[in-house]
Amino acid sequence: MVNLTIDGKQVAVEKDATIYDAAKACGIKIPILCHDKKLHPFGGCRMCLVEVEQMKGRLIPACTTPVTEGMIVQTTTDEIVKARKLVLELLLLKHPIDCPVCDAAGDCDLQNLTYEYKVNMNRFVDEKFNHEIDYENPLIERDMNRCIHCGKCARICDEIVSYGAYTFINRGIEAKMGTEFDGPLNCEFCGSCVSVCPVGALNSRPFKFKARWWALQKTKSVCSYCGTGCQLTLGSKDGKVLTTIYDENQGFHNGQLCTRGRFGYQFVNSDKRLTAPLVRRNGKLQEATWEEALAEVTTRLAAGKSDPASIAALATPRLTNEELFLFGKLFRGTIGTDNIDHSAGYAHEALTKGAVASFGVAASPAEIADVQKSNLLLVVKSDAYETHPVIGFEINLGVKRKGIALRIVSDKKGKLTRLPGAKTTVHAPGNEVALFNALCKSVIDQGLAVEGVAGLDALKAAVADATAEKAGVSAEEIAAIAKEFASAEKALIILPIGQGYPGHNAVLANAAANLAILTGQVGKEGAGLLIMGEKNNSQGAVDMGIYPKGTGLNAAAIIDGCANGNVKTLFVAGENPVVSYPNRKKVEKALENVEFMVVSDLFLTETAAMADVVLPAVSFAEKSGTFTSLGRRVQNVRKAIPAIGLAKSDFEILNTLSQALGGARYNNQGEVFTEIAASVPAYKGLTQAGLKDEGAVYPVALSAKLVPAAAKAAAPAAGKLALVTGSALYHCGTMSRFGEGPMYVCPDAYAELNVADAAALKVEEGDQVTVTSGTGAVQVVAKVGKRVPQGVVFSPYHFGEGSVNTITDGAEVTYVSVAKK
Amino acid sequence: MIMPLIKGLQITISHMFKKPVTLQYPTERPDVKPGFRGLHALNVSHDKAKCVACYLCPTVCPAKCITVEAGEDANHDKYAAKYEIDMLRCIFCGYCVEACPVDAIRMTEQFELANYSRADFTYTKDRLLEKK
Secondary structure, eight states, X not given: OEEEXXXXXXXXXXXXXXXXXXXXHTTOOOXXXXXXXXXXXXXXXXXXEXXXXXXXXXXXXXXXXXXXXXXXXXXXXXXXXXXXXXHHHHHHHHSOOOGGGOTTTTSOHHHHHHHHTTOOOOXXXXXXXXXXXXXXXXXEEEOGXXXXXXXXXXXXXXXTSOOOOEEEESOGGGOEEEEGGGOOOOSOOOOHHHHHOSSSSEEEGGGTXXXXXXXXXXXXXXXXXXXXXXXXXXXXETTEEEEEEOOTTSTTTTTOOOHHHHHOGGGGGOTTBOOSOXXXXXXXXXXXXXXXXXXXXXXXXXHHTTSGGGEEEEEOTTSOHHHHHHHHIIIIIIIOOOOEEETTTTTTHIIIIIIHHHHSSSSOSSOTHHHHHOSEEEEESTTHHHHSHHHHHHHHHHHHHSOOEEXXXXXXXXXXGGSTTOEEEEOOTTOHHHHHHHHHHHHHHTTOSOTTOTTHHHHHHHTTTOOHHHHTSOHHHHHHHHHHHHHSSSEEEEEEOOTTOTTSSHHHHHHHHHHHHHTTOSSSTTOEEEEEOSBTTHHHHHHTTOXXXXXXXXXXXXXXXXXXXXXXXXXXXXXXXXXXXSOHHHHHHHHHHSSEEEEEESBOOTTGGGOSEEEEBOOGGGOOEEEEETTTEEEEEOOOSOOSTTOBOHHHHHHHHHHHTTOOOOSSHHHHHHHHHHHSGGGTTOOHHHXXXXXXXXXXXXXXXXXXXXXXXXXOOTTOEEEEEEOOTTOOTTTGGGSHHHHHHOOSOEEEEEHHHHHHHTOOTTOEEEEEOSSOEEEEEEEEESSSOTTXXXXXXXXXXXXXXXXXXXXXXXXXXXXXX | OHHHHHHHHHHHXXXXXXXXXXXXXXXXXXXXXXXXXXXXXXXXXXXXXOOOOOOHHHHHOTTOOEEEEEEEOTTSOEEEEEEEEETTTOOOOOHHHHHOTTOOEEEOSOOOOOOSSGGGGEEOHHHHBOOO
């Protein structure tokens, strides 16, 4: 620790702190424009000038100067104020005073400082900039006339997002923040640049002119897209969510969001939202009152109580813990059926079967904080960046700032591949388990295995014939990864799961866990296995037990049951099986066949359109509760706006049904959480109030065991391409389709082909292609690149039209032929 | 006893010869002084309302009677797509005029604001635009 005096206050800080950090630590505010706590010090704006006794004669920038022992710092003297005023005057020389029409007004650092330092005149005269304003981009509006050259946008894009969309171009007075060849912005559209811009040079276009910053009601909540559990602040006005507000002190990610978190909120106030219950009369869905709709549902469920096996229920892991708990209690307890499931059944297997077998808990043993504490990250599929972009930022930061080694085993390349020092092992699609078995074998052969782990002999026998060739990679690569992984002080495996990844099942989780356990990389900080659930509350759905525990049917069996008539009543809370479950035709037939189907959803989805009763549910912005993110963090979700139309939260719907069917009744969702804390062991001692803003990570007691994982031999079909599905960066599940932001950037289903394959098929970027498999055929837009290896096609699963589940049937890899339309 | 009565009548009678202080409204019109705060008007320049929808007037309004909604015109400029004042709530304090950074709103000398229905007291942008 270093001791210094700032404005007469004694303060002790770490030796790598700057004067700015030290001042902040003792509550003294030094004005800044170009500094951000997430970024490397820049020292560009000169607003933070201070006086240091030991360096008299000139003013010292506080944000770049490290502290030294015995430093005596003055932060506000007449000379400093004069210097800061001069800085502001010079900035205002070029900065247009168009505050009345600038959306940043009220949240503008320059405006606030100008006010604070009473800069009401300018000694200098000059012309303003006359740069062309980029109005074309649907998400980020760039008005470089307002830019004050702090460079934060370029630095955040480079340091954290690792995209590098911006850089300073030209020199001297002509210098400006430019893009590639000064052309239009073509990036990931995460909006990080918008969030850190201290002025209104970068603005969120969807929020343009919608409201002034001070008129927004700010509600801290949790994003409802992926399982990362990013905290966000919703800015709402007049019952509408208008924007997400950047708060650098929120969450592990310091307010950093991805494109869907920042620009995907419009689904909340979408015109397509259901506002009244619908009941099918004479074959048509017609508006009805809540009483009518719920009476019909109650009658059906009450009648089914005598034959509980004929009732089945599917829930989306987007619901809150309270709703899911009530869902489980209603169907498992009151009605008495075990036919409940979520996420197509296979997308949670890695947790409910894999982690249970390997670690004895249905949760990921590692947490998000472990990513940055690790020495080596082994990422399964480069898609981890696409499925959980903010975890991707954590990986970027870890690799670039802390020198964490990054190894990727994937069936295609991706953004993570391009990080400094990253080594990617591209294997043949569907060979993940074989690859992990080969890694385990290599660890054993190299004598790096930890002795005395439970199940070692069984594993040794099981991987005896595992070879690198079976995984489709070279033996040297396998040996190198095995050695690095085993000899790293702390090594962490990152495994994304989800409906787009049927291969990321219990077996792969076991195989990955085996490697971690075998090398002793479990039970310590920064090591182990991080299983990343796909949806915002995937972990919560598992914790609340929304999967068959006894003899009940899982999601796939429920669909089969609907088809063969064993399941007569199906309750669907927010799931969209028609688009997101494998084999669309089969699912559609099954849902047509089921006698009675209730769907509660925000939108009239493809599934809801087939229902007998549709109940309008509310989004995360209209309800309170808790979500459990990957890495077991339970966080508070807070209501920001009143419900749209007549929509009710799933809690209200389930509560009413539960009461009508003779089950429990709760006065509010908080009571359910109290019951969760009492009955779910992991949540013991938690209260909603106690979670506060930061949430709480519940602990797990691991009992690690090696579980042999049998690799399925991939059977490539001659002359066909291997289709792998997954997530697109801009989408999550099927809900992001209703947000304008994601749809501006990625509106259509596509199939990504390798350039060589595309050339052979005479397909060019943007062409319509027909992808045909044994299950069906679908028309999508072709995307051509070098990301996917030759012989592989990638297609995301989110879209209703050209949905990839038309041609898949739940297999890890689907062999398809592609032809130009 | 009689004296106070006479005194009183004296005052009454003296007033009969003075100029009356009341105004024979509506036949006679008052002389409105400068600075009077009557009905609002939106100033026009180059055939366009000067208002840039900065929302400072609804922010400063103590009666919360101003509703503004901004829009984006063909030149990507901000303008008030909706500008409404609820005259039933307005307290004619003039803060809106004081807050306006672009001199887009002023208060006229018009004080006759009586109307027949509540809806008629909502002054929309069209009604507020200054008349040539």
